[in-house]
Amino acid sequence: xxxxxxxxxxxxxxxxxxxxxxxxxxxxxxxxxxxxxxxxxxxxxxxxxxxxxxxxxxxxxxxxxxxxxxxxxxxxxxxxxxxxxxxxxxxxxxxxxxxxxxxxxxxxxxxxxxxxxxxxxxxxxxxxxxxxxxxxxxxxxxxxxxxxxxxxxxxxxxxxxxxxxxxxxxxxxxxxxxxxxxxxxxxxxxxxxxxxxxxxxxxxxxxxxxxxxxxxxxxxxxxxxxxxxxxxxxxxxxxxxxxxxxxxxxxxxxxxxxxxxxxxxxxxxxxxxxxxxxxxxxxxxxxxxxxxxxxxxxxxxxxxxxxxxxxxxxxxxxxxxxxxxxxxxxxxxxxxxxxxxxxxxxxxxxxxxxxxxxxxxxxxxxxxxxxxxxxxxxxxxxxxxxxxxxxxxxxxxxxxxxxxxxxxxxxxxxxxxxxxxxxxxxxxxxxxxxxxxxxxxxxxxxxxxxxxxxxxxxxxxxxxxxxxxxxxxxxxxxxxxxxxxxxxxxxxxxxxxxxxxxxxxxxxxxxxxxxxxxxxxxxxxxxxxxxxxxxxxxxxxxxxxxxxxxxxxxxxxxxxxxxxxxxxxxxxxxxxxxxxxxxxxxxxxxxxxxxxxxxxxxxxxxxxxxxxxxxxxxxxxxxxxxxxxxxxxxxxxxxxxxxxxxxxxxxxxxxxxxxxxxxxxxxxxxxxxxxxxxxxxxxxxxxxxxxxxxxxxxxxxxxxxxxxxxxxxxxxxxxxxxxxxxxxxxxxxxxxxxxxxxxxxxxxxxxxxxxxxxxxxxxxxxxxxxxxxxxxxxxxxxxxxxxxxxxxxxxxxxxxxxxxxxxxxxxxxxxxxxxxxxxxxxxxxxx
Ligand SMILES: Cc1cc2nc3c(=O)[nH]c(=O)nc-3n(C[C@H](O)[C@H](O)[C@H](O)COP(=O)(O)OP(=O)(O)OC[C@H]3O[C@@H](n4cnc5c(N)ncnc54)[C@H](O)[C@@H]3O)c2cc1C
Ligand code: SF4
Numbered sequence: 001x002x003x004x005x006x007x008x009x010x011x012x013x014x015x016x017x018x019x020x021x022x023x024x025x026x027x028x029x030x031x032x033x034x035x036x037x038x039x040x041x042x043x044x045x046x047x048x049x050x051x052x053x054x055x056x057x058x059x060x061x062x063x064x065x066x067x068x069x070x071x072x073x074x075x076x077x078x079x080x081x082x083x084x085x086x087x088x089x090x091x092x093x094x095x096x097x098x099x100x101x102x103x104x105x106x107x108x109x110x111x112x113x114x115x116x117x118x119x120x121x122x123x124x125x126x127x128x129x130x131x132x133x134x135x136x137x138x139x140x141x142x143x144x145x146x147x148x149x150x151x152x153x154x155x156x157x158x159x160x161x162x163x164x165x166x167x168x169x170x171x172x173x174x175x176x177x178x179x180x181x182x183x184x185x186x187x188x189x190x191x192x193x194x195x196x197x198x199x200x201x202x203x204x205x206x207x208x209x210x211x212x213x214x215x216x217x218x219x220x221x222x223x224x225x226x227x228x229x230x231x232x233x234x235x236x237x238x239x240x241x242x243x244x245x246x247x248x249x250x251x252x253x254x255x256x257x258x259x260x261x262x263x264x265x266x267x268x269x270x271x272x273x274x275x276x277x278x279x280x281x282x283x284x285x286x287x288x289x290x291x292x293x294x295x296x297x298x299x300x301x302x303x304x305x306x307x308x309x310x311x312x313x314x315x316x317x318x319x320x321x322x323x324x325x326x327x328x329x330x331x332x333x334x335x336x337x338x339x340x341x342x343x344x345x346x347x348x349x350x351x352x353x354x355x356x357x358x359x360x361x362x363x364x365x366x367x368x369x370x371x372x373x374x375x376x377x378x379x380x381x382x383x384x385x386x387x388x389x390x391x392x393x394x395x396x397x398x399x400x401x402x403x404x405x406x407x408x409x410x411x412x413x414x415x416x417x418x419x420x421x422x423x424x425x426x427x428x429x430x431x432x433x434x435x436x437x438x439x440x441x442x443x444x445x446x447x448x449x450x451x452x453x454x455x456x457x458x459x460x461x462x463x464x465x466x467x468x469x470x471x472x473x474x475x476x477x478x479x480x481x482x483x484x485x486x487x488x489x490x491x492x493x494x495x496x497x498x499x500x501x502x503x504x505x506x507x508x509x510x511x512x513x514x515x516x517x518x519x520x521x522x523x524x525x526x527x528x529x530x531x532x533x534x535x536x537x538x539x540x541x542x543x544x545x546x547x548x549x550x551x552x553x554x555x556x557x558x559x560x561x562x563x564x565x566x567x568x569x570x571x572x573x574x575x576x577x578x579x580x581x582x583x584x585x586x587x588x589x590x591x592x593x594x595x596x597x598x599x600x601x602x603x604x605x606x607x608x609x610x611x612x613x614x615x616x617x618x619x620x621x622x623x624x625x626x627x628x629x630x631x632x633x634x635x636x637x638x639x640x641x642x643x644x645x646x647x648x649x650x651x652x653x654x655x656x657x658x659x660x661x662x663x664x665x666x667x668x669x670x671x672x673x674x675x676x677x678x679x680x681x682x683x684x685x686x687x688x689x690x691x692x693x694x695x696x697x698x699x700x701x702x703x704x705x706x707x708x709x710x711x712x713x714x715x716x717x718x719x720x721x722x723x724x725x726x727x728x729x730x731x732x733x734x735x736x737x738x739x740x741x742x743x744x745x746x747x748x749x750x751x752x753x754x755x756x757x758x759x760x761x762x763x764x765x766x767x768x769x770x771x772x773x774x775x776x777x778x779x780x781x782x783x784x785x786x787x788x789x790x791x792x793x794x795x796x797x798x799x800x801x802x803x804x805x806x807x808x809x810x811x812x813x814x815x816x817x818x819x820x821x822x823x824x825x826x827x828x829x830x831x
Contacts, residue, residue: 001030004305005084005094007074007247009035011044012278012294013100014061019302021064029305031066032092034084036101037123038071045291050127051163053508059124077251079271096273096305099248099261100298103241103279103289108151112213117220118235121160130236134167137233147172149222149230151210152238153180155321158328160238161202171202172230174222176209176239184321184332188349189374192356196328196375201548210235243280243287256282265311266304267297275301284314290321292419299422329377334370334387335360343369346395357399359383366390371399381458385415385425417462418448418455428459432466439463440476474735475512478505482660483732486520490731490771495521496532516735518542519622522658523730524771525778528785529621530792541620545782546602554602555595556582557619558609559655562629562647562667563590572612580605583818589626589664591617596812596819603793606783615781618656622736625664627651628676632669632686639669641686646715647675650684653719654726656779660733660742663726664699678706681739682722687711691718695725695753698740707750710758720769724757727768 004020006013017031035041042059050059069090076085077097084092105120107113119130137146148164150157153175161171173180179190180197194204208224213235215221222230243260253269253276254262260282267275267283278294279287288294296312303310321332338345342363349356355375361368368386373379379399386392389412411417413426423446436442439459443449449456472481478501480488485504494500497517501509509517522529529542541547546554558573565573573592577584580601582594597605606616619625627650630636632643647667654665666677667684677683683694689712697706710721733742746752755761786792812819 002028002095003093004029004031004096004098005092006031006033006098006100007077007084008100008102008244008278008280009033009037009041009068009070010100010102010278011041011061011291012102012298013098014041014064015295016098016100016277016298016302017064017066018062019299020305021066023302023306029096033066033068034072034074034086034092035068035070036073037125039124040068040070042124044122047121047124047127048159048163050124051131051166052511055508056124058508074247077247077274079251079253079274082273094273096275098301099245099269099274099276099280100278101244101247101280103287104244105237106240106242107237108210108239110210110212112215112220113237115213115215115220117215117233118213118237121156121163121236121238122241127163130164130234131167133234134164134169138168140233146170146233147231148234148236149174149210149220149232150236150238151222152240153177153204153206154183154238154240155181157238158197158202160236162200164234164236165201169233172232173197173202173204174208174210174224174230175204175206178207180204180206181330181332184336185330185372185374186337186358188347189330189332189356189358189372192349192351192354192374193328193330196330196354200328241279241289243282245280248276248280256285256287258282258285258287260285260287263297265313267301267312268304275304277301283312286314292422295420296422329373329375331373331377331380331384332371333380333384334368336370336372338370340369346399348396348399348401350401353401355401359395359399361391361395365395368395373399378457381455382461384419385411385417385455385458389415417458418446418450421447421450423448425462428462429466432463432468437463437468472734474516475510477501477507477509477513480504482516482520482735485517486523486731489517489520490524497521512735515542519658519660522623523775525775528780528789528792529782530786530789544599544602545616545620545786546597547620549595553595554597554599555593555619556597556602556605556609557587557591557593557617558614559617559651560591561651561655562627562644564644564648565592569612569614572609572614576605576608579608581819583820587626590628591619591626593619603787607787610781610784610787615655616783618782621656621658622660622662623656623658624651624654625662627654628664628666628680630667630669630674632667636669636674638672639686640688641669641691643667643669643675643684643686646684646691650719650722653776654722656782657726657730657775659726659730661736661738663729663739679703680706682706682725684718690714693718693721696740696743696750698738704740709750709754721757723772724765724768725753727771728753728756728764731768 006017017033020029040063041061043061046059072086072088074084075087082094084094105122117133120126146169148169148171150161150171150173153173157173161173164171179187180193185193198204208226210222211225212223213220220232220235222232222235245255245259245261248261249255256262261269261276261280263269263276263281263283267277267281269276277297279289281297300310300312338360344361344363344365345358347358358372359368360370368389368391370387371383411425415425417423417425417428427446428442428448431442431445436445439456442459449459473479474482474485478485488504497509500517544554546556549555577594580597582596585593587593627647629643629647632641633639634644650665663681665682666675666680668675668677669686671685673685677685678694679697679699681697683697683706685692691713692711693709693713694706695709698704729739729742743750743753
C-alpha cells in the first residue's frame, strides 16, 4: 500500500480525500490527514451562519475513514527522506504528499493590530472569540449601542459586518478601494451595493484605510487615513488572505511572486512527490480564494494519484461569487470586469427599483463572458452556466425586468450547473433520467447544490423541464408547502416552531421557514408575536415592532383607522415627534410616520402614544397596513355611501391580521374612486345599491389593478366575502406571495376565487368565517403587549438604561426644517 499524507484538513483537503476514497476501490492508498485546527473539517463557506445559531456539528463535513490527527500541525517536510514531522513529534513517511494548508488572513501592518479586541475572521475559533468579545461589550454598562470596525469591504468583510450586526454591534466597514467588493463588482454595481448595504444597517467608508489602532479607556479607537477616528469595541480584520505556504517555502518548494506554492496543470509542485491544492496552490503563478477552484484541483489530484491523466488550466476555474448576506443580493461571474480584449458591456441600471445588471459579451456580441448582478441576483443561477456559450437571446432582454425568462433548455449539455462541484447540465439530466426525481436525490447522486446552493433553482428548473413534478416544499426543513403547513398547524394545535419541526420537519430551521412559521402562528392568533420562542422567529421589523430604516433607526406609525384623526390626536403625535426629535411625514396610506427613533426610545414613544389611545399601525408587519378612504357621504357632494365609516370598521376588523405578505385596502364613496381602491389587495367602491368588491390589486414591482369579485353587496355580505377572501388567501398562498400572483396561481383564477368566496364551492366558507371571528375576538395591541410585560420589555432594557445617549453611528442633518439621517461617510445619501 502506498502512503499519502495530506497536510491541511480544510474544505479542499477533505474533498481530495473524499474523491480518493470514492474511487480507490483497489485500496491502493493509505491516507493520513494532519489538521492544525482541533476540529474535524467543516464548511468554511457557511461560516457566518454560525453566529445565526447553526452549530459547529451542522457545519461539519462528513467523516471519512482515514488516519486523522487533529490539533497536530505539520512543522517540517523533509523532501529527500520523504517524511513529514508534526508538532507533537509524529514522523510520517510518504509516497505522495499533498499540501492543502489553505490561507491565513492578511492583517495590514498597522500599529495596534495585536491589541485585545482585534480579531480575524477565518475559523470557528475566531468566531467563538468574536462572539465572546461582542457579548461582553454588549453587556458592559454604559452608553449607547456597541460598535465595531471591520477593516475590508470585500465579500468576507461584508459577511463579517453582517455577523457583527447580528451579535448586537453597530459595524462600520472601512474599505481602501473606492467601492465595496472591488474585485467582484464594477463601479455602477458598487454604488448600488453600497446603498443596499447601508440600508441593511451597515455603515460604510470607502477610499480610506486604517492607519492605526489605539486603546482608550477600555475601548479601541481606529484612526483612518483621512484623520477620522472611529470608536469601537471590536476591530475585525478582513483585508484579504495570504497563502499558508511557510511550510512549503521551508521545504525549498518554489512559490509564486505573490505567494502560493507553484503548481503545474496537474497541481504538482516542482517535486514529483508533492502536490498542492486549494488556496495554498498557485496555478500559473495565481492563487484562488474560492472553494470551486480548490475542489477542481482536488479532483485532478485524486485522478492523478490513481494513474489518471486529468489536468486543469486557469481558464477552466470558476470564479463566480454570490454574497450570502440577508437582504442584499449581489453576484458576479466570469469576466465581470470586462478585461477580455474587445469585450462589450450591456448594462441595465434601475436605481429606483434598486437593481443593477451587467452582462459582458464578446466583441461580436455572440458569446457571454461574464456579468454582475446587484439588488436582484435571481438570474445568477441561469446566467452563470452560460459563460463561454453562445448567447441564447438579446443580452438586454436577458437582464431587463420582465425580459426573456432563461430556461434550462438554453444551456448546452457541457454547461456547468454547479460550479462548486463541477457538475454539468448533461450529468444532471442523466441523473434525472436514471430516476433522481427530487432536488435532494440530485444532490445525493451528483453532488450538485451541496456547497453554496446557488444552483438549486436551476436544478429545480431541470427537473420541471424533464417533466418531473417538483416538490413545493417550503425549504429543506419542511417537506410541505406553506399552505400544507398552515393546515397542519391549524389542525394539530401545535403552537411552537420547535414542536412543528420536531413532529413534521427536520433540522433547526432557516431564514425561510422560521418567519413563514412565525407568520402562520400569528395568523392563527396564537398570542403576542414575542411570546415564548416565537420571539426568536421574527424578522427585524417584527422583532422591534417598528420599521427599520436607514442608519439603523426605526419609524413608528400609529394606527389611524380610515385615515381619520382628531385635532387632539394630531397634537399628541406632534408632541411625541417634537420631544423625541422625530421626522414626520404623511404616508401614501393616510398615516403619520415618525422617523428616526432609536431602539432604546421605542418603548418610551409607545408609552406616550398608547396612553393617548393610539395603537400599533402594524406598518412593520406582513399584515393589514391601511384601509384608505375618501370622505364619502360625510362631506362629498358626490358620495353615495359612507366610505369613511366602512373603512374604519374594516380597518378595526382586520387590524393585526398576519398574512403571507402585507396587504392594503381602500374604500371610495362613489365611482370617482378618490381612495384609489382598485390599486389595493381588496378595494371597495360604493354604488347606489351598496358596495362593489374588487380583489388582487397590487402596487410594488408589478402593479396591477384589482378586478371585480362581486357587485352591489349590502354591508354584512360584503364583510362576509372579505372575511372568506382574506382567510382563503392566508391559508393557501405561498410564502411572501402577494394577492395578485396568488389569484393568478389558482387553477381557474378569479372565477375559481369567486366560486369559493361567493358560492362556497369548496364548502369551507363557514370555516373561513369562523377563523376570522377568532382573529377579531383575540386581537390585542402589540405595542401595549410589550409595555405590559417586563420580559418582553427586557429586549429594549440595555438601551433604556441610557435613553438619552445617541448611537454614535447615527447622525442627522436638517432638511426642510426637520432632521433626516446621514449615512456616515456619504454626505449626499438620503437626498
Ligand atoms: C467567512 C468565509 C466565507 C467564505 N465564503 C465563500 C464563498 O461564498 N464562496 C467561496 O467559493 N469561498 C468562500 N470562502 C473561501 C473558502 O472557504 C475557501 O476558498 C476554502 O475554504 C479553501 O479551502 P482550503 O482547504 O484550501 O483551505 P482551508 O479551508 O483554509 O483549510 C486549510 C486547513 O489547513 C490547516 N493548516 C494550515 N497549515 C497547516 C499545517 N502546517 N498542518 C496542518 N494543517 C494546517 C488550516 O488550519 C486549515 O484548517 C469563504 C471563506 C470564509 C472565511
Ligand atoms: S370617491 Fe366619490 S365620494 Fe369619494 S371623494 Fe371622490 S367623488 Fe367624493
